[in-house]
Ligand SMILES: Cc1ncc(COP(=O)(O)OP(=O)(O)O)c(N)n1
Ligand SMILES: Cc1ncsc1CCOP(=O)(O)O
């Protein structure tokens with residue numbers, strides 16, 4: 001598996017990026033400290049998604065920021081992306097791993113113990129879990145009820161895979177997700193719909209850093 005950093009994970013939304021566009025929003029978010037990017041657009045025609053994925057790979061590879069594609073293993077492979085994010089009803093992670101190989105980064109949505117149990121046979125093929133919705137969100141119609149810090153703590157206790165919290169994440173609550181045990185936070189609207197995506201991303205990155213320092217304080221010299 002390629003190295004990846006879940007700290008500040010931008011998940012794109014083409015509609016919310018508006019006239020600024022997805023590529024420019026991604027560029028600004030990375031300038032603000034985004035460590036991982038997922039192209040998520042279930043509405044666009046496949047040729048558009050593929051072209052956008054290729055554009056993002058060309059932009060992000062020199063910067064060392066991996067690009068994952070939501071749901072579409074075929075698009076990820078055709079574009080030379082670094083991996084995919086899969087949900088409970090998407091292609092099983094083990095099948096994606098067979099297709100994409102050992103180097104690919106594969107994420108799986110697991111929001112509760114029942115979903116964890118359903119995915120148990122596939123977890124060997126998974127590199128991280130996406131867990132949420134942390135808070136209520138208008139971005140995903142079928143996201144379900146908010147699980148909050150307790151839900152994050154429940155999932156992190158189930159296995160050793162790194163966990164990224166998603167759903168309603170912005171700078172005001174990112175630290176709470178980290179203190180609950182998440183390894184990073186994923187944001188859609190807080191970055192894509194922001195007037196200044198670079199500043200919005202930087203504020204989330206600062207909140208993550210501050211919360212980590214509280215969870216793992218630096219040792220003081222004797
Ligand atoms: C990082 C991350 N976590 C969760 C999801 C949600 O995936 P899924 O449940 O498959 O829903 P869709 O995004 O496909 O609507 C995600 N995309 N990313
Ligand atoms: C893709 C996804 N999966 C769970 S909640 C969600 C949407 C999160 O969007 P936002 O960060 O705008 O609440």
Ligand SMILES: [Mg+2]
Nearest residue numbers: 071086087090
């Ligand atoms: Mg999905």
